[in-house]
Amino acid sequence: MKNIIVREYLQSLTEKNELDYLFPILLEVMNFQIISTPKLTIGLPQYGKDIVATGTDKDGIKKRFYFEVKGGQDKDVTPSSFTKDDGIRMSLLEAKDKKFNDSSNPEFNNLPIKIILVHNGILNASVKDTFDDFIEREFTNSGKSGGTVYEFERWGIFELTALFSDYLFSEYLLTDDETVRLFKKVLVLIDTPKNNFSDYYQLINLIFDKAGKYESLSKRKRLLLFETLNIISYIIYSYCKESDNLENAKKCLPYSILKFWEWILENKIESDKKVLQHFQKHHNIYMKLLDEYFTKTIQVAALENGLWSPNGGRYEQVGYPIRTMEYLSYLVYFFEALGFQGIYDESLESQIKIDYLIAILNGNIQGTRPLLDNHSIPICLVLNYLIKNNREDDAKAFLGNLLGSIQVAYEAHKRLPDGANNLENVIQYVIKREKSISYVDSTSHLIGILFEYLALLGMKNEYYHYRDFVNNLKLDIAVFIPFDDEKLSTYLPNNTKSHEAHLFGHEIRKEGYQSHIILNDDFAMFQNRVFSSDEFTYKYRTDNVNLGYLKYLAHIFYKTPLFPNTWRCLNNSNRIFIIK
């Protein structure tokens, strides 16, 4: 059963680069030392050596291994894939003829050579004789006349299935009925509509439960844990890509990242460089996904009403703003994460990103039409991003439009964003003009946050205008302040986790308090109060290892509103900070 799942999965890899990605993971857990991978040689002729590694062979002799990986259309050895230009035959001959030296490792050049053909298919019967003759002539008999000896081995689908099952999936994924069941369901359901990813979340939780404490894990088990997470993410990514819809992968993969980071924090290993490297590798799968996602969608999203869908019908009066808000969240997250990884301020790339963001905002007025209170998350992300990138005028325009839209929605339909963050409440109201009893519009954090941005951006006239609007509605406005560790132990004595662990573990609701905002008669006084407020400061360990952007992912994924320190620190004197 386990092997069937693995074999079906391996057979489903239709792109060669999918196998290129997974195979080195297998080698790593098989204790090979990888010298070169396809990623490292991208753009260079590979001369039949997709992966070069050293390792101990079954005969106990340390060898250098040249792996020739064939997937996609060439996954089966057929007369065509064998004989064509740049086909299997040619690749294997080139692997033999072109030397690969590693001057940094003197021992390497003296190790015996073994060439392995890796393909996730079968050897077709019609070419078997030809193939066997070729191998015997070129490899089995090599060295008989005094030349270099080349050993050869072929790892087809059955060999790969056995290796992946034994080495990669044996520790965490396919160990018991429950994980087998969950893994299978994840694979089957990942691209189905209405998938709420509960199987995937359970699977990730189960893996971390099995892993336990970092200290108790052997080196191999640690590696297997990290690679298992990578494999799952990669499988989901490739399945979604295959079904031409990356949305589900975009929605669910952050869970694995956040749980991974929570586990790292819990085990206090965030300073371990190896661990960080593994984490970055895991995060990079997501970044690759986001890169493809936005490359595919951003041109359309930036058109007029680009995020509106012709397929939604009347639902679009709710669906369009919801989609736009989510799109903005992940777009800014992508930009923020990229910023941490590369050049930031004045680069052309940065300018392009800003231009796209502005185009999306201009094209999709729904980005300024919050339906839920926690739409403050994309709003804060966008505002912070604009302010940090010196686009203060754009931030002001966006903020003005937001408040204007809120007022328009109230005047047109007596609707304010739902503080209970329940989309069904909003749908019900939009259709029936009846508020459900759980609809909350007497208190708003979102509007409280927007007033603080008015202070931040010095928008005095707007402050007075919207203060009157809020006062007339007798609306309570506030911001959410999380408990720091000290307050957590004071107010929630049974709590055992830090604030940071809560942030990466779930939506923060009870681990904080609502701080009421008084709109002073004098704008300057209000500004002064906002900037001098010291209600919450926290030294995040995540910031210490330069991964502060992960906090945004936690806010987006768990729908925890951003904390006031993320914008209050952006007043003029501090604007040089990217993330505090």
Added chain:
Amino acid sequence: MEITRAKANLLDESKIFDVLKTTILESIQNKNPLFNRVSFGENYSLLDRNSLIITHSSGSFEIRYEKFEPCFVLLNISEEILKEKLPADIIGSLEFVDRFCAEIKKPKQNQKWYGHLESNFKRFILVYLNHEYSIDITSFLHTVDDDMKEKISALQSFDRYYRDACPFLSDPMDKIFESLIYLNEQSSKEYVPEILNAIGKYNFSKAQKLYEYIEKSQSQHSPIFLSFLLVGIFKNDETTYLEKAMELYSSYPIEGIRAFGWINYSTAEQIIAVHNILTKNVNESHEYKFYESIFYIRQIENKAITVELKAIFVEKIKSLYAVEDDKVKRNIEWRVGGIKEHDAEKFNLLLTFINSGGGINVAKGFFSNFKDPKYLFSLIENAYLTMGVRMQIEFFREALFSLSRNNPDATYTEIKNLLSHKLASGRLAAIQMLGLSFIKVHNISLLELDEMGQLNIIESIEIQPNVMDGLFSLLIQLRKSTHQSVREKLFEALVELIWAYDKYVLESLENEIDMADAEDSELYSRFKSVYDAFAIQKENRKKIKELNPIENELSFMEDYYKHENEYQRKLMEEAGKKTFFSMIGKEIKVIRGRGYKSGYKDEITMLTTIEHSQLMDRRYSINPDYLEWTFNKMHATLKNIKPE
């Protein structure tokens, strides 16, 4: 006696009998009470000369069966058709008439084609029995109780037949008086004033005697009966009976003013005399005010009244409207609305009614007798400027319907003027009018508006939710505008409408324009290139699964449509409670099949499909708040501006 005179008249002029008989038989043959005047030639003149017909403005005429001559002829015809003599008793003779009427309705028993023939024939039969056979109709009245009416269908409406016959019966005064008292105590008491009015009108000598009898009887019913009798008798001797009315007023003000109210005065002097009396006497009773208002309202229509007097009476009506009594107020509103012509005075009064607590609702059925639409349009303009988008043209539907029939040319001119109103609220009113089924859009030319008017109308029509349901053909007229700015704005509006109605805009444009016309053809090509780009973009967008809610937001979509279905079902159920079907019986749900059959009937009733389609403005799904707000704001911000 009327009946004796009629009989003599027919005997004197036998030709009248013959012509009437031929005419009535033709009518029965054709099942049509109307005749063509031209084809009757001399016979028409004969009947007309003897006041035996009513001639309509269309040139057709019909027989006046309320006259006794045609009824004598009818009696002759009925005896021939039924092949039997008229029975000499009340029930038998009324049943005879019913049989005759059933016969002449054949073959369509349910089609009563003959107008007032039946009721007038029955009235005649009662008078005939009374005079020919000395049958006591009045005594019979006292014997007809509810039980009899239920058992004998010919007696079901006997009170009414008696009302019609009574003025012509040979009863002595005491008997008439008794019967009036009897009727006054029955549910049919409303017949009493009609009987007395008719006696006064048709039988002066009898009316005189009756007046004296009632006056002398000193009964508690006397004052009220006198007031009814005065209304009819007045025309026979105006001086005497005006004095009598004044006498009655001095002793019994309520009954007196009731008579004052209903008398038809011939001269301004008579009216002034009554007005002077009323001015001198103050009576705060609401019943008195009720009849006082009738007097003043009826004089507005009186041809004898002077302009000055009319102005005084209008003010008087206004002051009477201030009486804190709903019955008085509703009576004034209703009677003023019923005045023919005198539009200026009626409108003047209407504004008082609206501003004195009646509210805008008073205007709803007020305009049915108006000739000039300017008053209604002034009111509509005011209402829209004050109430903005909350105002709905449905409120004025009845008034607009009346005026569009009474004076179509002037009404369409007013609509056109309103369309070019400088304020959006005014234009909104006009646009909403265009959505009314009886308003013909093709009667309006927007090209007659000035440049600003044309630009404004594009702006107003473009955002209307019903822009594609009728307004589009109006809007597209402006492609022929002489102003470049208008043509460009129209093009922009068409492009904007693509977002709302997609391909339907292109199809509508195709239907409206003339492709053989070079300018139209150029407009079409230009617009089509914009639409094609939009369509390509839309198709590309559909292909991106990541942005497709069916792929990724199906749960929310299902929630949305579940709530929408529930809501629509609820609305349908509520609407169903008010339907005709729900009132007459239980609702039958057909769960399989296309028809249904009731248990006791043979025929199968097939279900029909009721189709109604209204294009949905897709802009509403893109940004409902903004669209609604723009629509509201255009009008809401103008609330406090006073019309010129």
